[in-house]
Amino acid sequence: MTFSTMISTMGAGMLRTVGIFVLTLIGSLPLGMVVALLRKSRIGPVRGVIRVYISVMRGTPLMLQLLVWYFGPFYLFGWSIRGWRFPALIVGFVLNYAAYFAEIYRGGIESIPKGQYEAAEVLGYTRAQTFLRIILPQVVKRIMPSVTNEVITLVKDTSLAFTLAYQEVFSLAKQISASQTSFMPFVIAGVFYFIANYVVAFAMERIEKALDYYR
Amino acid sequence: MIIEMTHIRKSFEGLEVLKDISFAVDSGEVVSVIGPSGSGKSTLLRCATFLETIDGGEIRYMGQTAAHTGEGGRAQYVPHHELSRFRAYCGLVFQQFHLFPHYSVLKNLTDAPMQVQKKSREEAEETAMALLKKMGIEDKAKAYPYQLSGGQQQRVAIARALAMKPEILFFDEPTSALDPELTGEVLKAIRQLAEEKMTMVVVTHEMPFARAVSGRVIFMDGGVIVEQGDPKEVFDDPKEERTRQFLRVFEHA
Ligand SMILES: Nc1ncnc2c1ncn2[C@@H]1O[C@H](COP(=O)(O)OP(=O)(O)OP(=O)(O)O)[C@@H](O)[C@H]1O
Numbered sequence: 369m370t371f372s373t374m375i376s377t378m379g380a381g382m383l384r385t386v387g388i389f390v391l392t393l394i395g396s397l398p399l400g401m402v403v404a405l406l407r408k409s410r411i412g413p414v415r416g417v418i419r420v421y422i423s424v425m426r427g428t429p430l431m432l433q434l435l436v437w438y439f440g441p442f443y444l445f446g447w448s449i450r451g452w453r454f455p456a457l458i459v460g461f462v463l464n465y466a467a468y469f470a471e472i473y474r475g476g477i478e479s480i481p482k483g484q485y486e487a488a489e490v491l492g493y494t495r496a497q498t499f500l501r502i503i504l505p506q507v508v509k510r511i512m513p514s515v516t517n518e519v520i521t522l523v524k525d526t527s528l529a530f531t532l533a534y535q536e537v538f539s540l541a542k543q544i545s546a547s548q549t550s551f552m553p554f555v556i557a558g559v560f561y562f563i564a565n566y567v568v569a570f571a572m573e574r575i576e577k578a579l580d581y582y583r
Numbered sequence: 584m585i586i587e588m589t590h591i592r593k594s595f596e597g598l599e600v601l602k603d604i605s606f607a608v609d610s611g612e613v614v615s616v617i618g619p620s621g622s623g624k625s626t627l628l629r630c631a632t633f634l635e636t637i638d639g640g641e642i643r644y645m646g647q648t649a650a651h652t653g654e655g656g657r658a659q660y661v662p663h664h665e666l667s668r669f670r671a672y673c674g675l676v677f678q679q680f681h682l683f684p685h686y687s688v689l690k691n692l693t694d695a696p697m698q699v700q701k702k703s704r705e706e707a708e709e710t711a712m713a714l715l716k717k718m719g720i721e722d723k724a725k726a727y728p729y730q731l732s733g734g735q736q737q738r739v740a741i742a743r744a745l746a747m748k749p750e751i752l753f754f755d756e757p758t759s760a761l762d763p764e765l766t767g768e769v770l771k772a773i774r775q776l777a778e779e780k781m782t783m784v785v786v787t788h789e790m791p792f793a794r795a796v797s798g799r800v801i802f803m804d805g806g807v808i809v810e811q812g813d814p815k816e817v818f819d820d821p822k823e824e825r826t827r828q829f830l831r832v833f834e835h836a
């Protein structure tokens with residue numbers, strides 16, 4: 369296998385990796401906010417369920433969770449769903465990352481001084497207006513560094529998709545390396561992850577800069 | 584009367600902080616509230632502005648009842664959607680300003696009028712600029728709160744409250760968080776509002792200010808109004824021993 373065929377074979381894997389990454393963020397960033405808000409729900413049982421969900425997601429390996437989502441439907445219900453591999457993967461990633469983001473959001477929301485709520489309340493803002501206009505923008509700024517950490521972890525975590533034999537860049541690197549007895553695929557994968565993280569860090573830094581107009 | 588609070592009771596976890604307080608403010612009045620730490624001054628203001636709910640008693644604004652003791656002895660408030668009407672009657676200036684840090688000075692003043700009162704941008708900005716001018720900070724309209732001194736921030740906070748055109752404005756120790764050299768500019772702004780007959784209730788430790796600006800002084804201690812009256816009488820010839828004691832400590836502070 370020439371270097372260029374190696375690159376083009378792995379290129380397809382890189383696209384799949386980017387796919388997992390993007391879909392996970394699209395799903396987990398908003399879902400995390402829903403979870404964070406439910407975590408503070410006035411209804412006790414809702415808070416309880418959310419607390420258990422968060423601690424299970426954070427207390428067990430993501431790799432194990434992916435296997436459960438993939439094999440669960442068959443072992444639990446006897447269902448064999450065609451084409452379930454990729455959806456299982458995304459469900460696993462989204463639910464796992466939503467739990468982490470929820471905790472980051474919660475910390476951010478709790479760090480906003482009570483006075484901000486009270487000032488808004490006295491001015492007559494509704495609860496929704498207070499959250500969306502006054503609290504959330506300040507939360508976003510405060511949590512950016514933690515979100516950046518999490519997103520960079522996600523770039524690397526996408527490689528866990530190999531658990532379900534999904535052919536993203538890391539799985540392909542392993543396969544090609546074994547079949548070609550070459551170390552090169554790992555080097556290519558490493559460079560790919562490094563560049564991907566560099567791009568992510570750059571983008572996040574730009575967002576943080578854009579939020580730098582106030583303190 | 585702008586506001587009438589009668590027989591107000593309020594406890595926090597068994598600790599009775601307001602004990603049967605009755606207090607009313609007429610249009611154009613400037614009332615100072617003084618008293619030792621923990622006497623319930625802030626709590627009274629927070630009940631008046633609906634940040635805290637009273638346990639018993641009655642709150643009336645402009646002759647309309649917002650809350651009153653119902654059956655079973657617990658205070659009952661008007662429904663949520665009506666309470667917003669009562670909220671609009673009052674404004675509150677906090678000790679710590681609590682400006683919105685992500686909004687420019689101008690937006691701090693225009694956002695609530697536009698979002699809550701559905702004013703047009705033009706109208707809201709016109710009102711805001713006039714208020715900033717009155718507060719002597721019209722050149723800071725585009726600045727963000729962190730770029731201002733404490734005294735300027737507090738004047739923005741006053742302007743933000745006034746932008747909602749409240750009937751009465753409450754101040755909770757508006758100069759206590761400021762460096763001594765910055766208190767003057769804030770007190771001057773409040774004094775100017777008093778001259779314009781803005782109805783105000785000011786919790787303060789600035790005794791010369793209370794004496795010079797307010798038409799009535801209320802001395803609170805231990806959750807009750809111990810004494811109230813003309814500033815000259817309360818300061819120069821207090822009737823109650825507790826008032827005398829408090830003022831004596833102050834003179835030597
Ligand atoms: N949210 C609360 N929960 C429990 N106790 C409270 C709460 N708010 C106030 N208190 C208590 O109520 C009492 C009166 O407090 P308040 O803040 O009204 O006093 P204050 O007269 O404003 O005092 P200061 O001059 O220190 O501001 C204090 O003993 C205080 O600890």
Ligand SMILES: [Mg+2]
Binds near residue numbers: 624625626755
């Ligand atoms: Mg106080």
